[in-house]
Amino acid sequence: SQQGEEDPQALSIQEGENATMNCSYKTSINNLQWYRQNSGRGLVHLILIRSNEREKHSGRLRVTLDTSKKSSSLLITASRAADTASYFCATDSGGSYIPTFGRGTSLIVHP
Amino acid sequence: GAVVSQHPSRVICKSGTSVKIECRSLDFQATTMFWYRQFPKQSLMLMATSNEGSKATYEQGVEKDKFLINHASLTLSTLTVTSAHPEDSSFYICSAQAAATTYEQYFGPGTRLTVT
DSSP states (O other), rough: OOOEOOOOOOEEEEESSSSEEEOOOOSSSSSSEEEEOTTOOOOEEEEETTTOOEEETTTTEEEEETTTTTTEEEEEEEGGGGGOOEEEEEEETTOOOEEEEEEEEEEEEEO | OEEEEESSSSSETTTTOOEEEEEESSHHHHSSEEEEEOTOOOEEEEEEEEEEOOOOEOTTTOOTTTTTEEEEEEEEEEEEEOOOGGGGOEEEEEESSSTTTOOOOOEEEEEEEEEE
């Protein structure tokens, strides 16, 4: 069964605006990862955040994790048209290193 | 960074034929490779996990006789869709892990299979 569920399913913004995507999950996790997928392509790993971490940054990306609410958010600041893609969260739990993916958020950034 | 390739990127085949998709780790040895299936606007569904030199572990509901997986070396895994039907049309993505104790997965670019 799917662990992470992203919200919103679709997001449309103007270039320069910030984009926030959320991921909620059901059971305790070891790690949560965010991936990006351009249309018809494979996935690109963005950030991994461990269950004992609360926030991580990478360039224009900021990921937060709230284990009490079983949720994570991905913030893309100063978005660009090239950020247009689908973004997936993936969680792993127990002794498994295999992440389970959510349905993704489709982000469109209009130039 | 680590690169994973897939071949072919697109394939169209007739119903009843078999199709082989290759997944290669180009600059690292992959102890484990994963095969996913993705329907339009849907999540990735893990089909099977394969370790070099051993039989693949299939997820529940995935027919192992229909989706044959071979992981012959530390840099190559193949997925063969046997007796393909139109409902097998999908986007197939592989990924590779460099070690059994890492969460980092490197994804291939995917293969679009269309069965007519």
